[in-house]
Amino acid sequence: MQIDRLIQIVFLLLRHENITAKQLAEELCVSTRTIYRDINILSVAGIPITSQKGYGGGLFSHNLQSEWLEIDFSYWGSPEKERNNITALERAIINKYVITFTYFNAELSISNQIVEPLKLVFKSHAWYLVAYSKGKNDIRTYKMSRIRELQITNQLFERELPKDFSITPTYKEEYNTPIFILHFSEKIAYKVYDEFQKKYIKKLDDGTLEVTFRYQLSDWTFLYLLSFGEYLEIIEPVEARNILREKAQKILSMY
Numbered sequence: 001m002q003i004d005r006l007i008q009i010v011f012l013l014l015r016h017e018n019i020t021a022k023q024l025a026e027e028l029c030v031s032t033r034t035i036y037r038d039i040n041i042l043s044v045a046g047i048p049i050t051s052q053k054g055y056g057g058g059l060f061s062h063n064l065q066s067e068w069l070e071i072d073f074s075y076w077g078s079p080e081k082e083r084n085n086i087t088a089l090e091r092a093i094i095n096k097y098v099i100t101f102t103y104f105n106a107e108l109s110i111s112n113q114i115v116e117p118l119k120l121v122f123k124s125h126a127w128y129l130v131a132y133s134k135g136k137n138d139i140r141t142y143k144m145s146r147i148r149e150l151q152i153t154n155q156l157f158e159r160e161l162p163k164d165f166s167i168t169p170t171y172k173e174e175y176n177t178p179i180f181i182l183h184f185s186e187k188i189a190y191k192v193y194d195e196f197q198k199k200y201i202k203k204l205d206d207g208t209l210e211v212t213f214r215y216q217l218s219d220w221t222f223l224y225l226l227s228f229g230e231y232l233e234i235i236e237p238v239e240a241r242n243i244l245r246e247k248a249q250k251i252l253s254m255y
Contacts (some may be wrong), residue, residue, distance in 0.1 A: 005030065005194075006038055007122070020059050035072045037190075088152055089129060089144075093117045098155040099131075104146040113142070118161040120144075128167060132159055141167055177214045179233040184209040188231040215240075220248055 115131035127144040186207040202210045
């Protein structure tokens with residue numbers, strides 16, 4: 001996702017005095033053209049990045065003071081209570097305090113959670129809390145925007161997050177996660193390269209971008225695919241084509 005990549009570029013610039021466009025592209029698995037576009041976005045936003053021509057690609061450096069960078073976990077327009085909750089979560093993770101909260105899952109069912117907070121992760125335009133659930137006796141991931149009534153207890157814990165933990169599940173054949181073949185119009189190529197890694201994209205002779213990716217047949221998947229509008233066609237699986245058609249027809253019936 002583009003916002004993830006922009007944040008990563010800033011941190012890479014802070015870590016290295018100088019870095020080339022080619023190095024950034026290799027590190028982030030995108031094209032150098034995408035890097036130049038991202039650098040332009042950061043520059044327009046007022047981030048002081050300097051560039052000069054260099055062997056094998058442009059060379060970038062920065063003039064950032066240590067106090068320049070601030071990471072705010074809250075979203076734009078979030079209420080003061082939401083920002084306070086996020087600040088409290090940071091404190092609970094650092095000091096290892098057990099927390100409680102009310103959680104709304106994707107199906108909007110409500111549950112009361114008692115967890116050991118282990119890590120905050122930003123992925124795909126959203127923040128997530130990784131925590132050990134005392135009720136499930138397992139490490140679970142909670143979307144930050146669905147957390148309500150957060151409370152920090154006085155109970156301490158010692159658990160550490162396993163080094164091999166990943167918020168991204170490894171899909172295996174036995175999970176029956178279908179392979180999607182998606183065709184995108186070249187008119188939206190910029191978004192395709194922002195949303196998908198280059199290794200999943202194949203450019204066809206007519207300019208169409210073919211993306212092969214695994215997705216669950218869930219409401220989230222189809223809401224996401226609908227965001228590409230008329231510029232996307234699902235080729236496979238057939239079941240997914242039918243589901244998307246039904247959803248598009250329901251939308252059309254409203255107008």
